[in-house]
Amino acid sequence: MNKYITEMIGTFFLVSGAMLGGAMGASLALMVMIYAGGHVSGAHYNPAVTLSVWMRGKIEMKDAVMYWIFQFVAAVIAALVVMYVFNNEGSGACKEAEGWATKAILAEMLGTFALAYVVLNVATAKATSGNSFYGLAIGGTVLAMATALGGFSGGAFNPAVAIGLGVQKSFCWDHIWVYFVGPLGGGALAAIVFSFINPDDK
Amino acid sequence: MNKYITEMIGTFFLVSGAMLGGAMGASLALMVMIYAGGHVSGAHYNPAVTLSVWMRGKIEMKDAVMYWIFQFVAAVIAALVVMYVFNNEGSGACKEAEGWATKAILAEMLGTFALAYVVLNVATAKATSGNSFYGLAIGGTVLAMATALGGFSGGAFNPAVAIGLGVQKSFCWDHIWVYFVGPLGGGALAAIVFSFINPDDK
Amino acid sequence: MNKYITEMIGTFFLVSGAMLGGAMGASLALMVMIYAGGHVSGAHYNPAVTLSVWMRGKIEMKDAVMYWIFQFVAAVIAALVVMYVFNNEGSGACKEAEGWATKAILAEMLGTFALAYVVLNVATAKATSGNSFYGLAIGGTVLAMATALGGFSGGAFNPAVAIGLGVQKSFCWDHIWVYFVGPLGGGALAAIVFSFINPDDK
Amino acid sequence: MNKYITEMIGTFFLVSGAMLGGAMGASLALMVMIYAGGHVSGAHYNPAVTLSVWMRGKIEMKDAVMYWIFQFVAAVIAALVVMYVFNNEGSGACKEAEGWATKAILAEMLGTFALAYVVLNVATAKATSGNSFYGLAIGGTVLAMATALGGFSGGAFNPAVAIGLGVQKSFCWDHIWVYFVGPLGGGALAAIVFSFINPDDK
Numbered sequence: 001m002n003k004y005i006t007e008m009i010g011t012f013f014l015v016s017g018a019m020l021g022g023a024m025g026a027s028l029a030l031m032v033m034i035y036a037g038g039h040v041s042g043a044h045y046n047p048a049v050t051l052s053v054w055m056r057g058k059i060e061m062k063d064a065v066m067y068w069i070f071q072f073v074a075a076v077i078a079a080l081v082v083m084y085v086f087n088n089e090g091s092g093a094c095k096e097a098e099g100w101a102t103k104a105i106l107a108e109m110l111g112t113f114a115l116a117y118v119v120l121n122v123a124t125a126k127a128t129s130g131n132s133f134y135g136l137a138i139g140g141t142v143l144a145m146a147t148a149l150g151g152f153s154g155g156a157f158n159p160a161v162a163i164g165l166g167v168q169k170s171f172c173w174d175h176i177w178v179y180f181v182g183p184l185g186g187g188a189l190a191a192i193v194f195s196f197i198n199p200d201d202k
Numbered sequence: 203m204n205k206y207i208t209e210m211i212g213t214f215f216l217v218s219g220a221m222l223g224g225a226m227g228a229s230l231a232l233m234v235m236i237y238a239g240g241h242v243s244g245a246h247y248n249p250a251v252t253l254s255v256w257m258r259g260k261i262e263m264k265d266a267v268m269y270w271i272f273q274f275v276a277a278v279i280a281a282l283v284v285m286y287v288f289n290n291e292g293s294g295a296c297k298e299a300e301g302w303a304t305k306a307i308l309a310e311m312l313g314t315f316a317l318a319y320v321v322l323n324v325a326t327a328k329a330t331s332g333n334s335f336y337g338l339a340i341g342g343t344v345l346a347m348a349t350a351l352g353g354f355s356g357g358a359f360n361p362a363v364a365i366g367l368g369v370q371k372s373f374c375w376d377h378i379w380v381y382f383v384g385p386l387g388g389g390a391l392a393a394i395v396f397s398f399i400n401p402d403d404k
Numbered sequence: 405m406n407k408y409i410t411e412m413i414g415t416f417f418l419v420s421g422a423m424l425g426g427a428m429g430a431s432l433a434l435m436v437m438i439y440a441g442g443h444v445s446g447a448h449y450n451p452a453v454t455l456s457v458w459m460r461g462k463i464e465m466k467d468a469v470m471y472w473i474f475q476f477v478a479a480v481i482a483a484l485v486v487m488y489v490f491n492n493e494g495s496g497a498c499k500e501a502e503g504w505a506t507k508a509i510l511a512e513m514l515g516t517f518a519l520a521y522v523v524l525n526v527a528t529a530k531a532t533s534g535n536s537f538y539g540l541a542i543g544g545t546v547l548a549m550a551t552a553l554g555g556f557s558g559g560a561f562n563p564a565v566a567i568g569l570g571v572q573k574s575f576c577w578d579h580i581w582v583y584f585v586g587p588l589g590g591g592a593l594a595a596i597v598f599s600f601i602n603p604d605d606k
Numbered sequence: 607m608n609k610y611i612t613e614m615i616g617t618f619f620l621v622s623g624a625m626l627g628g629a630m631g632a633s634l635a636l637m638v639m640i641y642a643g644g645h646v647s648g649a650h651y652n653p654a655v656t657l658s659v660w661m662r663g664k665i666e667m668k669d670a671v672m673y674w675i676f677q678f679v680a681a682v683i684a685a686l687v688v689m690y691v692f693n694n695e696g697s698g699a700c701k702e703a704e705g706w707a708t709k710a711i712l713a714e715m716l717g718t719f720a721l722a723y724v725v726l727n728v729a730t731a732k733a734t735s736g737n738s739f740y741g742l743a744i745g746g747t748v749l750a751m752a753t754a755l756g757g758f759s760g761g762a763f764n765p766a767v768a769i770g771l772g773v774q775k776s777f778c779w780d781h782i783w784v785y786f787v788g789p790l791g792g793g794a795l796a797a798i799v800f801s802f803i804n805p806d807d808k
Contacts, residue, residue, distance in 0.1 A: 002399040009395070013316055013346075021350035028346035029316075035339035036320045039329035040399055085308055086354060106489055114417055114433075118440045127443035132334035132536035132738055137439035139342075140543075144417075144432035148425035152490060193413070197406040197444055204803040211799070215720055215750075223754035230750035231720075237743035238724045241733035242803055287712055288758060334536050334738035341746075510691055518619055518635075522642045531645035536738035541641035544745075548619075548634035552627035556692060597615070601608040601646055 003041040003063065004070045010037045010045040011074035015164035019082045023146035023155060031139025038123065038134065046158040047071055048187035052116035055191035057202065058124045075164035082168055090165070094172035101178055104153035108182025109189070111145035111157040116190035125194075126201050159183055205243040205265065206272045212239045212247040213276035217366035221284045225348035225357060233341025240325065240336065248360040249273055250389035254318035257393035259404065260326045277366035284370055292372035303380055306355035310384025311391070313347035313359040318392035327396075328403050361385055407445040407467065408474045414441045414449040415478035419568035423486045427550035427559060435543025442527065442538065450562040451475055452591035456520035459595035461606065462528045479568035486572055494569070498576035505582055508557035512586025513593070515549035515561040520594035529598075530605050563587055609647040609669065610676045616643045616651040617680035621770035625688045629752035629761060637745025644729065644740065652764040653677055654793035658722035661797035663808065664730045681770035688774055696776035707784055710759035714788025715795070717751035717763040722796035731800075732807050765789055 010033035017029030034043040042059065044050045047068050054064040083089045096104075118141045122134045146155035154171060156162045162179030165171040171179070212235035219231030236245040244261065246252045249270045256266040284290045298306075320343045324336045348357035356373060358364045364381030367373040373381070414437035421433030438447040446463065448454045451472045458468040487493045500508075522545045526538045550559035558575060560566045566583030569575040575583075616639035623635030640649040648665065650656045653674050660670040689695045702710075724747045728740045752761035760777060762768045768785030771777040777785070 002401065005395070006399050009319065016312075017346055017350050019350075020353075021346065025346055025349040028342050028349065032316070032320050032339050032343040032346055035330075035333075035335050036323040039323070039327065086305060103490060110420075114436070117413065118436050121440040121443070125443065128439075131439075133439050133539060135335060135339065137436050137539065140432050141436040144421055144425065144429055144436055147429040147432065148421045148423075151424075193409070197410050199406065204805065207799070208803050211723070218716075219750055219754045221754075222757075223750065227750055227753040230746050230753065234720070234724050234743050234747040234750055237734075237737075237739050238727040241727070241731065288709060337739060337743065507692060514622075518638070521615065522638050525642040525645070529645065532641075535641075537641050537741060541638045541741065544634050545638040548623055548627065548631055548638055551631040551634065552623045552625075555626075597611070601612050603608065 004066050006037040006041040006043070007045060007067050008070045008074040009033070010041075010043055011071045011160055012078045014045050014158075015075045015078035015161050016082055018156075018161055019078065019165065019168055019170065020086065020088060023143060023150060026161070027139045027143035027146065030142055031135045034135040034138055041067075042123065043135075044119075045071060045160070046115075046183075047160055048112050048158060048183035049116055049119050051184055052120060052187035052191045053124060055188060056120055056124060056194060071160040072163055075160040076167055079164045079167035088168070090168060090170035092169035092172060094174050096172070096175065101175065104175070104178050105182040105185075107149040107152035107155075108157060108179060109186040111149045111153075111155065112183040112186030113190050113193075114145055114186075115141045115157050116187040117193060120190060120194040121198075125198060127198075153178070153182070157183055157186075206268050208239040208243040208245070209247060209269050210272045210276040211235070212243075212245055213273045213362055214280045216247050216360075217277045217280035217363050218284055220358075220363055221280065221367065221370055221372065222288065222290060225345060225352060228363070229341045229345035229348065232344055233337045236337040236340055243269075244325065245337075246321075247273060247362070248317075248385075249362055250314050250360060250385035251318055251321050253386055254322060254389035254393045255326060257390060258322055258326060258396060273362040274365055277362040278369055281366045281369035290370070292367070292370060294371035294374060296374035296376050298374070298377065303377065306377070306380050307384040307387075309351040309354035309357075310359060310381060311388040313351045313355075313357065314385040314388030315392050315395075316347055316388075317343045317359050318389040319395060322392060322396040323400075327400060329400075355380070355384070359385055359388075408470050410441040410445040410447070411449060411471050412474045412478040413437070414445075414447055415475045415564055416482045418449050418562075419479045419482035419565055420486055422560075422565055423482065423569065423572055423574065424490065424492060427547060427554060430565070431543045431547035431550065434546055435539045438539040438542055445471075446527065448523075449475060449564070450519075450587075451564055452516050452562060452587035453520055453523050455588055456524060456591035456595045457528060459592060460524055460528060460598060475564040476567055479564040480571055483568045483571035492572070494572060494574035496573035496576060498578050500576070500579065505579065508579070508582050509586040509589075511553040511556035511559075512561060512583060513590040515553045515557075515559065516587040516590030517594050517597075518549055518590075519545050519561050520591040521597060524594060524598040525602075529602060531602075557582070557586070561587055561590075610672050612643040612647040612649070613651060613673050614676045614680040615639070616647075616649055617677045617766055618684045620651050620764075621681045621684035621767050622688055624762075624767055625684065625771065625774055625776065626692065626694060629749060629756060632767070633745045633749035633752065636748055637741045640741040640744055647673075648729065650725075651677060651766070652721075652789075653766055654718050654764060654789035655722055655725050657790055658726060658793035658797045659730060661794060662726055662730060662800060677766040678769055681766040682773055685770045685773035694774070696771070696774060698775035698778060700778035700780050702778070702781065707781065710781070710784050711788040711791075713755040713758035713761075714763060714785060715792040717755045717759075717761065718789040718792030719796050719799075720751055720792075721747050721763050722793040723799060726796060726800040727804075731804060733804075759784070759788070763789055763792075
């Protein structure tokens, strides 16, 4: 249970940081919550990362499912707190242009591939164990990807963040599927690539 | 005594950094003073953090009281230096709108909860001992929380910072109580949550 | 082969980060890809760095040639993805003023000297082995040099980045030679200086 | 000799970074040059830091004098390169208002005190030996102090940087003495305070 609470706290600050502080607020919140919670839960805070770590064989399916549930619940709580305590709410409008979805899916897939590739290498690989840079590297990846790709998709790279932003109406609900297809695809691809370039690290 | 001097120096640069350099100046000053003073005093520089560490059982009450005194004295000295050496003074006006206090207390509580939760996990937990990221994580938390929540409360997350800003007239004195209720509540909550998610780390 | 794939992935994100995210996007992408791939390939992502590491004797010529090939291929792929997926393309115009090339070569040489000097000292020297700062130091060097020298040359410090920007038409093809002469000269100089200041580290 | 060359290279990039990249360029250059050169020379790049480390007993007087010479020479070379290669020159005008010097000396003294206090604690103290954060902490201190205090003095915190900026005419020569009195005073004070709070670390 302590793992699930840790995932919930970290995801709550990541999602509320994204809503109230944009890419910088989200990246910093992610970095610090990874340093705080890594030793308890592994500090995923992201269903796509949990998928990737599960494919890599470093989390059991039962735990992975529970992580997903707690991550989504935390995102919804963050949305409600931001809306009803801090009165910050989007319009919910779906104003993306024709052809937006293709670019957005590829942007989310590329960004989440980078994120999960970094997570697997800095937080689960034998060769980097005991390092002090894992939070900086993972938070830095989200900021790098949001800087480069945020203009195409909003830069969630995380289905839980997307659900939160959907409830809070910064994202349009009709496009939420984009943030499942792209990130889960990117996370899965990262797990495959990781096992290819680290053949001896099971 | 060397611990108390260390708390005083660190808090002085944190508070004067907040006055003269805003959220970035304060966060960077906090990060570097934590790296400089952590090995001497634990580098709290914040009465809410000292409360949280005391509840966690990692500082004795006598020392905690002395830390509080030196932190508040340092904040007042910082305010006087900023006012009378650098001629930087606020208006002292209390212009917050109706309903401000509720949001501000919750913002300060959430932000200080995150801060103390990160401190307890990166600077007092057995599982992370010997790491090189504690200053980055703690300074990064203040910057993350100021980015997301600073608009609601000014983003002190620290009663000593609030006292300093009150003396220097950037904060309105009538609202100083907000910066005791919120941060001390957040710090206390973090200690409770920490002991729940780290049951074997006494 | 896993080393070459790692070089390709890292260089792809570095080059696309430069195109879509500027100096900040490129520096952050470099930092995180170094942390992710350092344990596999050494994380050069830059033909000038590979030259410098080869002169220092820490990579064999056969591998160095393969690194170059994969770095350039990754840069071209990044350019094509940015152009045809994200519709981001430069004008290809050669509008630099008379006398530009001299300053640009010196800027690229100085910046790449600093980059390779930092790489050799933080990622190949015995005295710093096992550190957690190598990605921060190397990514930070690119950001420092782009901040100071980017105005004179565009701030590539990397022939593969230049080829990518040339294909994507942000750089003028007639000036691509500048980004080979400057960076390769700077990288070679760094290898010579390194062996002078670290005489016992072969 | 390898130590002196290291001091010269680091100081060159610090001073040219300050001229061409402002506080961010200087702080980043300092951070990365500390990580690159720390294992060779201790990476002072600053006569006030060298004074402080000498008072702390971690460098011999003969070396300290040589460090000073190479630091000042590097600053002058940086100024000449910036002026004659990159055509970047200040006006040399002395336009500071009445009363400027008192604030500037105190700003330089406070900022350099913080800098030397951080250096002594993170790069020379037994209790922090082997850490990976020394460059981040020291570079971060310069950025923190420049953010808070740069408006009062220009934010050199380093006599060699001041000499470089004087030659390059960004600083007024008549005021160069301010950047010796303030920083050397701050550095000396830091050595005294360090020995007081670390009584067992000789």
